[in-house]
Amino acid sequence: MISLNRSSFLNKTGISGSCGSFSGAQRRRSASVRVVASSSNGRAGDRNAAVLVENTLKEMREGSAVIADVDSKPMVGGGVQDVYGEDTATEDQFVTPWSVSVASGYSLLRDPHHNKGLAFTERERDAHFLRGLLPPTVASQELQVKKMMHNIRQYQVPLQKYMAMMDLQERNEKLFYKLLIDNVEELLPIVYTPTVGEACQKYGSIFMRPQGLFISLKEKGKILEVLRNWPEKNIQVIVVTDGERILGLGDLGCQGMGIPVGKLSLYTALGGVRPSACLPITIDVGTNNEKLLNDEFYIGLRQRRATGQEYAELLHEFMTAVKQNYGEKVLIQFEDFANHNAFDLLAKYGTTHLVFNDDIQGTASVVLAGLVAAQKLVGGTLADHRVLFLGAGEAGTGIAELIALEISKQTNAPPEETRKKIWLVDSKGLIVSSRKESLQHFKKPWAHEHEPIRELVDAVKAIKPTVLIGTSGVGRTFTKEVIEAMASINERPIILALSNPTSQSECTADEAYRWSKGRAIFASGSPFAPVEYEGKVFVPGQANNAYIFPGFGLGLLMSGAIRVHDDMLLAASEALAAQVTQENFDKGLIYPPFTNIREISAQIAAKVACKAYELGLASRLPQPIDMVKCAESCMYSPAYRSYR
Numbered sequence: 001m002i003s004l005n006r007s008s009f010l011n012k013t014g015i016s017g018s019c020g021s022f023s024g025a026q027r028r029r030s031a032s033v034r035v036v037a038s039s040s041n042g043r044a045g046d047r048n049a050a051v052l053v054e055n056t057l058k059e060m061r062e063g064s065a066v067i068a069d070v071d072s073k074p075m076v077g078g079g080v081q082d083v084y085g086e087d088t089a090t091e092d093q094f095v096t097p098w099s100v101s102v103a104s105g106y107s108l109l110r111d112p113h114h115n116k117g118l119a120f121t122e123r124e125r126d127a128h129f130l131r132g133l134l135p136p137t138v139a140s141q142e143l144q145v146k147k148m149m150h151n152i153r154q155y156q157v158p159l160q161k162y163m164a165m166m167d168l169q170e171r172n173e174k175l176f177y178k179l180l181i182d183n184v185e186e187l188l189p190i191v192y193t194p195t196v197g198e199a200c201q202k203y204g205s206i207f208m209r210p211q212g213l214f215i216s217l218k219e220k221g222k223i224l225e226v227l228r229n230w231p232e233k234n235i236q237v238i239v240v241t242d243g244e245r246i247l248g249l250g251d252l253g254c255q256g257m258g259i260p261v262g263k264l265s266l267y268t269a270l271g272g273v274r275p276s277a278c279l280p281i282t283i284d285v286g287t288n289n290e291k292l293l294n295d296e297f298y299i300g301l302r303q304r305r306a307t308g309q310e311y312a313e314l315l316h317e318f319m320t321a322v323k324q325n326y327g328e329k330v331l332i333q334f335e336d337f338a339n340h341n342a343f344d345l346l347a348k349y350g351t352t353h354l355v356f357n358d359d360i361q362g363t364a365s366v367v368l369a370g371l372v373a374a375q376k377l378v379g380g381t382l383a384d385h386r387v388l389f390l391g392a393g394e395a396g397t398g399i400a401e402l403i404a405l406e407i408s409k410q411t412n413a414p415p416e417e418t419r420k421k422i423w424l425v426d427s428k429g430l431i432v433s434s435r436k437e438s439l440q441h442f443k444k445p446w447a448h449e450h451e452p453i454r455e456l457v458d459a460v461k462a463i464k465p466t467v468l469i470g471t472s473g474v475g476r477t478f479t480k481e482v483i484e485a486m487a488s489i490n491e492r493p494i495i496l497a498l499s500n501p502t503s504q505s506e507c508t509a510d511e512a513y514r515w516s517k518g519r520a521i522f523a524s525g526s527p528f529a530p531v532e533y534e535g536k537v538f539v540p541g542q543a544n545n546a547y548i549f550p551g552f553g554l555g556l557l558m559s560g561a562i563r564v565h566d567d568m569l570l571a572a573s574e575a576l577a578a579q580v581t582q583e584n585f586d587k588g589l590i591y592p593p594f595t596n597i598r599e600i601s602a603q604i605a606a607k608v609a610c611k612a613y614e615l616g617l618a619s620r621l622p623q624p625i626d627m628v629k630c631a632e633s634c635m636y637s638p639a640y641r642s643y644r
């Protein structure tokens with residue numbers, strides 16, 4: 001039931017059943033109120049809606065302000081639309097038994113969730129006190145997209161484009177997502193790697209408005225309260241970082257916030273999770289980055305990183321508070337933690353929470369997909385390969401483990417055997433058994449019998465890998481000698497330079513193609529432009545976990561999964577690999593372009609959700625019959641809705 005009390009109306013109102021429910025976004029305060037209620041059928045929810053209208057009118061009389069559209073959406077593909085509520089469909093897709101629009105002139109233009117700028121129609125301008133607040137022109141969303149793209153293309157500096165995009169997100173959320181979805185190949189490098197890396201480095205200087213929650217040591221003992229300060233209540237995905245390993249740029253402390261913000265934009269744009277269900281969080285336990293500590297514009301705690309018990313206690317309070325506030329099924333994605341915490345956090349909370357480490361698990365899934373797809377270009381099976389990594393941290397060992405698992409499944413050989421096909425080099429050289437005692441736990445399974453080797457090029461010559469993967473975070477480490485050695489061993493060497501941003505890539509696309517004489521199958525973590533070599537154009541792929549986590553997360557939410565399981569990662573890989581077309585292979589690509597990423601995400605989500613049901617880890621019943629349709633019908637649409 002709806003409370004008549006104004007503040008509780010703003011904060012707690014919810015109507016369940018056929019009328020849908022208010023999202024947190026709809027509970028925002030504004031200055032004046034207008035109510036429009038319409039009944040399109042005589043469903044049972046009508047009474048609730050009538051009460052809502054009555055209460056809202058009362059609110060209006062009392063001078064408060066709310067913006068609300070209460071809609072329900074037709075059931076598609078098994079009906080899980082209640083997961084996503086009002087933001088998941090365009091106005092055309094909606095059956096609208098009741099529509100309650102409480103609009104508010106100037107405040108409406110300042111509300112990013114509902115603002116449409118010049119796209120407000122004449123009727124809406126009349127109905128919602130917008131007359132005179134906008135110039136006379138009424139523009140379509142398509143024209144707005146065209147104009148924004150025109151403006152963004154005027155900027156020469158990527159960081160300026162980033163700031164323009166962030167500004168748009170704060171001003172007109174739907175237009176931001178429409179822009180990103182319709183121009184994904186062009187804008188991904190702006191809101192994501194590489195530009196997001198520079199944005200994090202300069203976050204203190206460019207910081208305008210909070211885009212997520214900052215939880216620092218100062219909030220110890222009060223984290224639950226802090227979570228409750230966030231305006232949205234129905235959170236389904238949290239991306240959290242402590243900023244200690246931001247891309248390959250190291251410890252950026254509190255300024256790592258750009259990463260959860262960017263990742264969650266992709267959850268919405270690429271995976272269709274509604275924005276109001278996404279919560280970016282940065283845990284600030286200090287930074288060991290001297291430059292930031294001495295930077296007067298630094299926005300984080302000015303102290304060295306807390307470690308040990310102090311760190312563990314803060315993280316534990318956070319994990320407990322999240323579950324308490326949002327329930328069992330909120331997805332927590334760990335992002336860009338340093339490896340000395342990342343593996344432990346995943347192990348500790350993997351059995352009690354719905355958690356996923358993108359750097360370890362998402363990266364593994366995307367790389368496995370690429371290798372599975374690559375078999376179409378090189379022939380044979382995954383088990384025929386020898387893989388060598390430069391970098392034995394989260395990404396390196398995470399990928400290695402998933403490849404070994406997949407080969408085990410394919411060959412029935414135990415992982416102890418299949419791991420022997422995989423070798424890793426860290427900052428001290430090839431990981432070998434004679435070093436076992438001094439190795440971190442995640443490296444131990446990879447300490448095979450071999451004499452120590454210091455240099456990567458010598459490891460390539462000794463191991464003779466078919467696949468070389470860079471996960472070192474150090475740029476230009478795949479030297480000419482290294483790539484030539486790979487090309488001398490393999491007709492089609494598979495070379496993946498995964499480190500981000502572009503400055504940290506182990507080699508450039510140009511280097512990979514030129515030094516391998518055009519024979520490399522190449523993909524990189526951050527995008528490279530096509531390369532011309534000896535009259536032929538080579539299109540490099542992008543091996544980035546952005547292919548996986550949005551669809552993976554959607555699959556977890558769709559099925560109401562309660563835990564993440566490795567088999568779900570394998571399912572996601574399989575789904576992604578299946579999306580590579582002959583046309584892509586003909587260009588030497590092992591990943592599909594990002595242009596169709598929402599369709600790809602729906603396929604991934606469907607496979608992940610199916611696996612969740614199969615494993616008995618899904619809580620949302622009944623299981624939808626057509627999973628792909630179900631995924632598609634769940635997806636947030638950036639199309640404007642009319643405020644009738």
Ligand SMILES: NC(=O)C1=CN([C@@H]2O[C@H](COP(=O)(O)OP(=O)(O)OC[C@H]3O[C@@H](n4cnc5c(N)ncnc54)[C@H](OP(=O)(O)O)[C@@H]3O)[C@@H](O)[C@H]2O)C=CC1
Nearest residue numbers: 247248391392393394395426427472473499500525544545
């Ligand atoms: N494309 C994608 O989707 C993803 C890319 N990444 C990128 O991968 C990189 C690494 O990330 P992550 O694994 O989490 O980082 P970690 O810090 O966990 O691991 C880095 C590893 O690289 C090793 N290393 C560092 N310098 C050298 C060197 N000069 N020569 C050889 N090895 C070296 C480290 O060695 P030691 O252990 O001895 O210190 C460590 O094993 C980052 O740039 C990140 O952006 C990460 C996730 C996803």
Ligand SMILES: CC(=O)C(=O)O
Nearest residue numbers: 247336359500544545
């Ligand atoms: C892509 C990513 O997650 C990283 O570079 O850390």
Ligand SMILES: [Mg+2]
Nearest residue numbers: 335336358359
């Ligand atoms: Mg990451």
